[in-house]
Amino acid sequence: MITAAAPIVTARLSAYRDSHTLERYLATGGYDALRKALSMTPEAVHSEVNTASLLGRGGAGFPAGRKWGMKRPGPTSYLVINGDESEPATFKDHLLIERDPHQVIEGTIIAAYAIGAAAAFIYCRGEFALGLERLTQACNEAYDYGALGANIFGTGFSLDLVIHPGAGAYICGEETALIESLEGKRGFPRIKPPYFPAAIGLYGEPTIVNNVETMSNLPWIVLNGGAAFAGLGVGSSTGTRLFALSGRVRRPGWYELEMSKTTFRDLIFDDRLGAGVAGGGELKAFIPGGVSAPWFGPEHLDLGLDQDAVGKAGSMLGSGSVVVMDDTTCAVRAAWRITRFFHRESCGQCTPCREGSGWLEKVLVRIEAGEGREEDLDLLVDACDNIAPELGWPPQQTTICVLGPSIPSSIVSGIRMFRDEFLAHVKDGGCPFPPDRLASGAAKGARL
Amino acid sequence: MAHLSAETMADGARLAGCYPERRSALIPLCHLAQAEQGYLSEEAMEDIAALVGVTPAEVRGTASFYDMLHTEPVGRYVLAFCTNIACMLAGAYELLEHAEELLGVHAGQTTPDGLFTIEEAECLADCDRAPCVQVNHRFVGALDSESLDLLVADLTAGNRQTEIPQHGVLCRVRRAVDLPARRGAAAGARSEKTTFAGGAGDGGAGS
Numbered sequence: 001m002i003t004a005a006a007p008i009v010t011a012r013l014s015a016y017r018d019s020h021t022l023e024r025y026l027a028t029g030g031y032d033a034l035r036k037a038l039s040m041t042p043e044a045v046h047s048e049v050n051t052a053s054l055l056g057r058g059g060a061g062f063p064a065g066r067k068w069g070m071k072r073p074g075p076t077s078y079l080v081i082n083g084d085e086s087e088p089a090t091f092k093d094h095l096l097i098e099r100d101p102h103q104v105i106e107g108t109i110i111a112a113y114a115i116g117a118a119a120a121f122i123y124c125r126g127e128f129a130l131g132l133e134r135l136t137q138a139c140n141e142a143y144d145y146g147a148l149g150a151n152i153f154g155t156g157f158s159l160d161l162v163i164h165p166g167a168g169a170y171i172c173g174e175e176t177a178l179i180e181s182l183e184g185k186r187g188f189p190r191i192k193p194p195y196f197p198a199a200i201g202l203y204g205e206p207t208i209v210n211n212v213e214t215m216s217n218l219p220w221i222v223l224n225g226g227a228a229f230a231g232l233g234v235g236s237s238t239g240t241r242l243f244a245l246s247g248r249v250r251r252p253g254w255y256e257l258e259m260s261k262t263t264f265r266d267l268i269f270d271d272r273l274g275a276g277v278a279g280g281g282e283l284k285a286f287i288p289g290g291v292s293a294p295w296f297g298p299e300h301l302d303l304g305l306d307q308d309a310v311g312k313a314g315s316m317l318g319s320g321s322v323v324v325m326d327d328t329t330c331a332v333r334a335a336w337r338i339t340r341f342f343h344r345e346s347c348g349q350c351t352p353c354r355e356g357s358g359w360l361e362k363v364l365v366r367i368e369a370g371e372g373r374e375e376d377l378d379l380l381v382d383a384c385d386n387i388a389p390e391l392g393w394p395p396q397q398t399t400i401c402v403l404g405p406s407i408p409s410s411i412v413s414g415i416r417m418f419r420d421e422f423l424a425h426v427k428d429g430g431c432p433f434p435p436d437r438l439a440s441g442a443a444k445g446a447r448l
Numbered sequence: 449m450a451h452l453s454a455e456t457m458a459d460g461a462r463l464a465g466c467y468p469e470r471r472s473a474l475i476p477l478c479h480l481a482q483a484e485q486g487y488l489s490e491e492a493m494e495d496i497a498a499l500v501g502v503t504p505a506e507v508r509g510t511a512s513f514y515d516m517l518h519t520e521p522v523g524r525y526v527l528a529f530c531t532n533i534a535c536m537l538a539g540a541y542e543l544l545e546h547a548e549e550l551l552g553v554h555a556g557q558t559t560p561d562g563l564f565t566i567e568e569a570e571c572l573a574d575c576d577r578a579p580c581v582q583v584n585h586r587f588v589g590a591l592d593s594e595s596l597d598l599l600v601a602d603l604t605a606g607n608r609q610t611e612i613p614q615h616g617v618l619c620r621v622r623r624a625v626d627l628p629a630r631r632g633a634a635a636g637a638r639s640e641k642t643t644f645a646g647g648a649g650d651g652g653a654g655s
């Protein structure tokens with residue numbers, strides 16, 4: 001059941017064509033939350049966010065208030081907002097940046113005030129040309145309006161904000177790689193410990209890294225109170241969340257839903273949401289939270305969109321993106337494409353990730369092309385086990401960052417759920433799904 | 449003498465002043481250079497190195513890590529076809545193959561007239577509009593082969609130049625202020641290595 005009564009927290013303005021303008025933002029109560037926050041103490045704002053129990057929306061789901069509390073004390077600290085959104089099938093930050101840049105900025109100023117940041121940076125994915133233009137425009141407008149710069153709204157609080165463009169590298173979404181990139185370097189993740197950003201972050205100073213959607217929730221929380229936010233959802237999954245639905249579904253799109261109250265079945269099949277499988281076929285599998293997440297089958301459809309419930313069932317709600325596969329989807333090809341992504345995007349620092357992703361991709365191409373052997377299935381699982389020993393979830397980490405241990409998710413899911421389909425490729429010497437071959441360019445270079 | 453235009457150098461110097469450490473401006477400056485030249489020339493990398501205080505080799509080494517930064521010339525229009533999971537399920541590879549036939553080049557290549565480069569892209573965060581295509585990082589729609597033909601004809605005829613500037617032009621809105629808050633709060637707090645110096649006037653080191 002969808003609870004229509006839940007308030008819209010972050011996608012408030014998306015119905016307006018001019019939602020990105022300061023005019024529209026102000027006409028709908030924009031920057032009221034900032035004024036209110038600045039009339040409170042930073043500790044009081046922090047405490048509201050703690051009460052809200054706002055979970056980070058970037059993928060790991062760590063409580064924002066708790067993260068802020070872990071910041072190493074020091075005279076200079078920074079706030080960095082992660083708008084690098086590149087997890088395949090995730091498109092909610094893109095929406096928030098393009099449609100409501102002032103909300104992102106207002107949330108950022110509120111957070112900077114609460115943690116006492118010396119400056120704030122919004123790292124926006126480089127491919128978001130329109131998003132960059134809108135964020136930069138909104139930033140200029142916010143300065144003009146007095147919401148940024150010296151002595152904001154005459155309160156004595158001052159803050160500078162810089163909109164920083166990325167340049168095309170998935171790994172820069174990982175928070176320590178993001179910091180390296182923001183320092184003008186290659187996006188190589190740093191090893192944790194000691195490089196937890198809250199301790200040693202940007203320019204070596206304590207730094208809080210939070211996601212764009214996390215920030216977009218703050219104006220509402222300040223205006224309505226942390227308790228009102230915590231009143232939405234169930235247990236630790238509080239508030240609402242933007243879910244991105246794509247793949248073989250009739251109405252792909254983003255939907256803001258109260259956490260936990262809606263199930264995957266609602267999201268995919270309800271007429272107001274996904275409206276069912278495209279082409280009227282059968283649901284075969286779905287990915288519950290970005291391509292790093294293990295797959296679910298039809299038996300998981302009645303799980304709520306709830307961080308703990310999905311975690312207990314062996315996957316993750318991750319970035320809030322759900323991909324639907326139907327009976328026309330080839331599981332081998334799906335696993336191959338996801339693996340190809342990780343191979344292309346591995347930063348190359350760790351051997352299991354760099355080499356493992358390449359070998360896995362090659363073996364998958366071989367199977368898809370009908371040139372595989374039965375042993376290849378064990379080979380895949382073995383190689384996955386080398387990257388993430390015991391193949392549990394959450395995975396054990398053998399590498400600097402968690403990109404590596406995320407690689408096995410799709411392959412292990414695919415083989416566990418669709419072993420016969422993998423074997424059919426081998427036995428029949430080809431893919432049973434049309435088109436019966438990989439596009440020439442895609443297969444080239446990946447052959448063993 | 450700088451190789452980049454005086455305007456780009458001035459913009460670049462100003463941007464570099466917006467960061468506590470100038471090197472942070474390296475990637476934004478690469479975008480500015482690409483906006484002027486369409487790609488990152490050797491000379492542009494020298495200018496950037498001087499602006500942010502690193503060696504040209506460091507600029508090249510950093511830029512080469514990033515997919516959007518091109519150290520070789522590319523087409524005026526870079527057509528990026530997302531083939532990741534959601535788009536693949538909507539026929540992205542078939543669309544990409546159609547583009548390759550239409551333009552007579554493979555992904556990663558540029559047409560001999562220098563007009564088009566085709567790229568196989570990773571997820572572009574428009575997965576609800578699949579298969580997703582961007583031209584010079586502007587979303588042009590979920591396309592099929594017919595609408596792709598029309599798009600290519602339009603671009604060839606020069607019909608979409610206001611909406612889709614030449615490759616390299618990323619953010620057409622410039623930051624209007626430097627760091628007005630800095631003087632108050634942060635300036636005193638940081639240690640010696642602080643290079644908060646900035647603003648339009650004093651950022652021209654090396655130009």
Ligand SMILES: Cc1cc2nc3c(=O)[nH]c(=O)nc-3n(C[C@H](O)[C@H](O)[C@H](O)COP(=O)(O)O)c2cc1C
Nearest residue numbers: 056057058082084085086173174175210211214403
């Ligand atoms: C490979 C990788 C890619 C990531 N990409 C993103 C991303 O694009 N956006 C994001 O907000 N977080 C991303 N994260 C998570 C960040 O490291 C970090 O946890 C997050 O930005 C913190 O924000 P939050 O606490 O508000 O969720 C990624 C993590 C990994 C390991």
Ligand code: SF4
Nearest residue numbers: 347349350353401404
């Ligand atoms: S796990 Fe992969 S992406 Fe992460 S640091 Fe190691 S090589 Fe780089």
Ligand code: FES
Nearest residue numbers: 530535571572575
């Ligand atoms: S999968 Fe193609 S835009 Fe996301």
